[in-house]
Amino acid sequence: MPTSLHLPIEIALDGEAALAIAATLFEPRHANGSLLVCLPGGGMNRRYFDLLPDDGDRSFSFAQQMAARGFHVLTLDHLGIGDSSRPLDGYALDSELLAAANAQATARVRQQHPQLRHSIGVGHSMGAMLTLIQQARTRAHAGIALLGFSTRGLPDYTPPDQHTLAADPTQLREQLPTLARRIFREPYPRIGRNPQSRDIFGSRSADPRGVAALKAASDEPILPLAAYHSMLPGNVVIDAATITVPVFLAVGDRDMAGTPQQIPAAFTASPQIDLHVLPDTGHAHFLFASRAQLIERLAVWTRQTVAGRGELGA
Template sequence: MPRLTLALILPLMLSGPAPSRAQETLQRQELYTENIAGMRLHLRQVRGAAGEGRAILLLHGARVAGVGSFDLPVAGGSFAADLAQRGFDVYLLDVRGYGDSARPVQLEQAPSAHAPLVRSNEAVQDIGAAVEFIRQRRKGQRVALFGWATGGQWAGHYASLHPDRLSALIVLNSLYRGSTPHALIGKGSRMEHPAQPGRFNPGACGAYRLNEAASLARPWDDAIPEADKSVRRDPQVAQAYAQAALASDPGSGARAPASFRSPCGAFEDSFYLATGRQQWDASLITAPTLIVAGERDFWSRPEDVQNLAADLVHAGKVQVLRIPDASHFIHLERPQFGRAQLLDAIDAFVR
């Protein structure tokens, strides 16, 4: 078991626009524990002032860390705050190599010098340390686990290994298993090795990748069908998302243009999932599971959703929610484009 310690609790200090009046009643703390390798892990807790609610751990995706993904300091930008307002005790985890968690030493070296960093087995170790840390604070209670995109893949993997520690599993816009062509990351994409079909191309990413703010905007812009992107996406949320992503890497400002590092292990894992390889078995999951996918999502495929639901033979309760007209970034867009429906579904499912 990982050694669990509470290294530091700090009051939240946010830059940028002031939070809304509703969010002012929330409490935020910066918490730290260690994974099994002795690396420091960062969690942010967001909770209401009334006391303990339903515990839920939110897992980020392949590039942007926990705070940037779920707790932006602008109106409509904090999925964590919205959950806390509904009575959840919310935790955000930075997996190793992301945000304020410890970074592998290879992240300080050239991307070409090493294989892709932070594969799913290491991410699952970090999730395990975070879950046990939360359970220790809450007298052994079970924890709900929510994962977005790659975070959902990690969450499902963890749930297959430790189902007894979870009250619920929620997977949003995630891969699982399927042979349907995946243009972004599957066979024939730049992620496939040009000389070895079916194998991941390490040259496409390296140990880690450098991400500029524009690289975050492009896929989000492409996911919005309207010419005026502000119809679905508040410009302040988009700006705060990019700022938080850059701020998550202390060295981002030293590069021109500014960029943040993200480990590439998530992309190798996703490549194999997208090409039909199964990394974990959902039949081992016993926690009630909610599978959510946006109709316009570019990451998960209908086949991933169908196969995951079919394999959840021991989950007790399985619910599949396909949100019409919703994109990959449901939780960061305006309420009427799926965000409100997603919050309602989680609130009703996690009891």
């Protein structure tokens, strides 16, 4: 049975009470000792990884499918999202702070469950960017799985004069709050779906049951700084080059991450990169028939990755 968790974190913001991350831990009947740490994308809460349609079809739930394969699965709400603490100033929640909070929450769960010898970071879209940043700072995971993400950003939706901003971390840190305020205008904006975004997230080939189930996960605001950071070309390309663990990449053939074959080039220090292009699939992968393929491939990759980590004594 899934267990809801309230995980205090040691990050202080002026004028705010103590902060905490909301999470759900899915425990398997026959555990293999590995933990998957799942971070949702922009405008999504942790239910993205546990989609449950009215007919009870569990094939849409990534968390339950992976638990059935022996993995512990931890799904997190970012600060400002879902049941996690929501500071009054949403502009205080930059990518570094969000990643640090998620890292503390993950560490707390692993301390409480010492039998979990290895963890794998799993992130979707903006959550993939935060997974990458967390790994670059802590190096805590045995591998990372990035779904629907690339360091390309969204150049068509950002001004040309900002396309090189991410190449200078100091300038990025200084300018991002101002740019995010200019674009989003409020600390927790809600972005309505338009026909183009609906086609990307759940087009005609998406299962209507999954599309309906997604509504419980997507009634959330955007986190302005992290969202705009993820949109910038080269968003975390500097951090990507420092990743020294295996990387699993999955994108839909109708995703929003650019040319799939160009994505692995950012991970110059990774010993192994696996790229999977999911057929007839948009951005919200679990809505599509290819989810079965994705889940099985990720399960196999995770077993191989942690087995290799054990052989290295890590």
